[in-house]
Amino acid sequence: MQRPELVCPAGTPAAMRTAVEAGADAVYCGFQNATNARNFPGLNFTPDELERSIAHAHEHGTKVLLAINTFPPAGKVDLWREAIDLGARLGVDAYIVADIGVADYIARNHPDIRLHLSVQAAASSPEAINWYCREFGVKRVVLPRILTVSEIKQIASEIPCEIETFIFGNHGLMVEGRCSLTNYITGQSTNYDGVCSPAADVEYRRDEEGNLSTRLGDFTIDCFSCNETAGYPTICKGRYLTPARDKGYYAFEEPISLNLSSLLPDLMAAGVNALKIEGRQRSRAYVRNVVSSFRKAVDAIMAGQEPPLADLIALTEGQKQTEGAFKSKTWR
Amino acid sequence: MKPNLTIGPILFHWPAEKKLEFYARIAEEAPVDTVYLGEVVCSKRSPFFEQYYEDVAERLTKAGKTVVFSSLAEIMLKRERNMMAGFCEIDSHEIEINDASALWHLDGHKFRVGPLMNAYNEETLRYLAGQGATHFAMPTELPGSSVAIMARAAQDVGASCEVQVFGRAQLALSARCYHARAHGRIKDNCQFVCELDPDGMPLRTLDGNDFLAINGIQTLSHKYINLMAELPQLREIGITHFRLVPQDVDMVAVAEIWRAALDGVIDPEEGQQRLDALNLPAAFANGFWHGQAGVRKVAVERALAGL
C-alpha cells in the first residue's frame, strides 16, 4: 500500500500554518476573489500572504495547491489568467482547476506545474477523466463525493492519473460544479462567483420561543426549534413542504457531515493517492483537530496498526456524520 | 439567418404514450425547426422510450424538423458509461452532449454542446469547437452580458448559439434521487415514482412559498424562464436558436406564440400578453439573463439599459 497524501484546507495564513504543523502533506487555498470556490468574506489569501505562506509550507516540506476551481464567465477570463500567472510566480506546487479554458491556459503557459482536476469539474467516469488527462496532462483527479469505494476502485484501474477523495467535512449533495441553486435565489453564482449561500444573503430570525428560522434572500430555507441542532444555511440542507409529505422535511439531506475515518483502510487499499479534508471556511481549531486526527490515523494504518479514530463528531454539521455515498448505494 | 425555434428534450418521466402523443402534436402542429430527443436526467428511465425514438425521429423529420439527440447529463455507473458510448456512435442525426465523458468517445466527430456542459466562456467554447463542437446551448445561469460574448465567439468559429427562452431552469443535479426520497425510497427501488409529477414535484418553503421543482435527481426552478421581452436583444447579439423546454402545458400554443414573435408577426409585448393568457401553472422569471437572482422578474426597460 502506498502512503496517501493528506490534503488539508487553509482559509487564512494562520490556518495554513496550523495545518502544516498538524501534519498536512499538502494544503490547498485560494485568492480573495471569484477564481476559487470558497470566495467567502474575510477568507483566503492576498498575494503577499500567499508568498509568505508558501515559503513557510515549503520549509516544512508541505506542498501548496492553488484552487482556481471556478468557471470564468465570458468576458472575465483575465481575472483567472492573472491568478494563474501569479500562482506560478509565487511557486505553487499545483493548480486545482475545473474549467476547460482554464486548464488549457495552464497546460499551454505553465506546463511544468502540476494540474489537478477539481471536484467542480464533476468528472465521475473514467472516460471524462481520461479526456482531461489526454487533453491537458492532468496529474490528479478529485473525485465527486457521489461514488462508492468499489466504484472508486474501478475508476482507479481505468485512469492514468492519481485519485484524491474527500474524507471529512461538509457533505455536498448536489454534483459540484453543476449547481445553480444559490444563483437562483441570490444572484451570486457558485460556479462563476465562487460562493454558496453567501453570508450577505443569509439571515437568522429568532422568535420568542428560541426557534431559529434561516432565510436565504427572500426565502425561508429552514426553521429549527430551540432543541434542534443546526446546519449550514444552504438550500440543499433545508426543509421544505411537498404534497407527498405531511410536514416539512429535508428534501435533499439532513444537516450532516462526511466522515470516512472508518473507511480509510478501504480507500487506501482501493488505490486512493490523496485524502482531502474539506473546510477552508472553518477555523484553526477545526483544522488542528481534524488534520491531526487523520494524520495519526493514516500513519497508524501505514504501520499496520488499528487507526485511533478520535471523535470528530463535535465538529460535524448538525452534530451528525455519515459515510454518504462512499459506503453504499442505498444513500442514493 | 432565420431564427431557429427549438424544443428541448423532455426532462420529466412522462409515460411512453404521453411522449408519443406530445411528439405527434409537435410534428403536425408546432411551428418549430428543431426537436431534441432523449433522456437527459435519469438512466433508469431510458428503456421506457428507447424503442420509439426511431419512429418519432422519422415522423419529426418528415414534418420538416431537424432532430438532434441529447445525451444523459450524469455518467457514473457502468450502465450509463455504456449508454454514453453507444450514444456517441449515433450517425443518423446530430447529437448534443451534456457530460464530458462524451468527449472521450467522440474524438473528432461533430457534436452540439448542451446546456449542462459548463461552457461558460469564450476560451472553453473555442477549445470545444476545436474538438468538433458546432453549436452551443448556453448554461441556464449565464448572464446576457456573457452570452453576448459567447455568441460572438461562436460566430468566429462558425458555430451557432442557443438560449433557453421558456420553461423551468435546470438548477442542479445529484447522485441521489429526491423523488424517491420524498416517498421514503431510494434510487435503486424508486419504482419510478417520478412519473406522478409530469411537471415536477413542487417544493414549497415552510412558510408556504413556491420554491423549487424536483425531477428525480434533478432540481428545477419553480418558475418558468421567459425571455420574451428580451427577444430583440437576443436577436441583436447573434443568438440563432431559441429553446423551449417542454413543460406539462400546451407546448404547441407556446410554440406558436414564440414563432409569431420570432418572425415579427407580433411584437414581444403582444407575445407576453399571449403567454400570460395561457394561464400557466407557474410565474415567469428572467433574473439569470440580467445577472440577478434567477427567481427574479426584471422589468425590461431596466433590463435593456443594464446591458
Added chain:
Amino acid sequence: MEPVTPTQPDLQTGDIRAPRLRPPLPLFLLQPILRRIVTRIAAQNPDMFNRLGPHRSANFIIDVKGLPFALHLRPDPDDLLFRAVPRNRKPVADAEIRGGFLDLLGLVDGESDGDALFFSRDLVITGNTEAVVCLRNALDDVDGSIAAEVADMFGPPGRAMLSAMRRASARRKN
C-alpha cells in the same frame, strides 16, 4: 433581531444612560480596561482589520450568557470601540453574537470552531451575517491566542485566570 428599547445610547459618543429602575451597574469602572484591551489587540494585530473589509465600521453586540452586561464592539482601527453596555439598553447594532462565556472564550483562544458552536446552537447570531463571518475570519487569522494576549496584559494574575478558565472549559468538554 431582538426588539431594542426605544431610548438608545448615543453610538458616536458612547454615552450610556443608566437604566431607570434598577441601580446602575458600575460599568464605568470596566470601560477603561476594555478600551486598553481592544487598543492593545489592534496594535499587536494590524493585519487583522483587512479581513473585515467594509464591515470594520460595523457595530457588534456580543451578548455573553451569565455576564451582567453585554459588550459593544466596533473593530474600526480608526475609530475603535469596545465597551460594556447594559443588556436592557443595547444600542442598535449591525449584528449580535450570543453565546456562553467559555464558548466565546474558546473562539478568541483559537480553541473552538465557530461553525461547530453554531451547529450545536451554542452560538446564536442575528443581524448582518456577513459581518459576523468576516469578524470570525479576522479573529481566526490571528496566530496564537487573543485570549492569551489579553491575559498577558494583566501579568501573572491574568495568565493564572486564563489557565483556570481553560481548565474549566476542558472539564466541561470531558
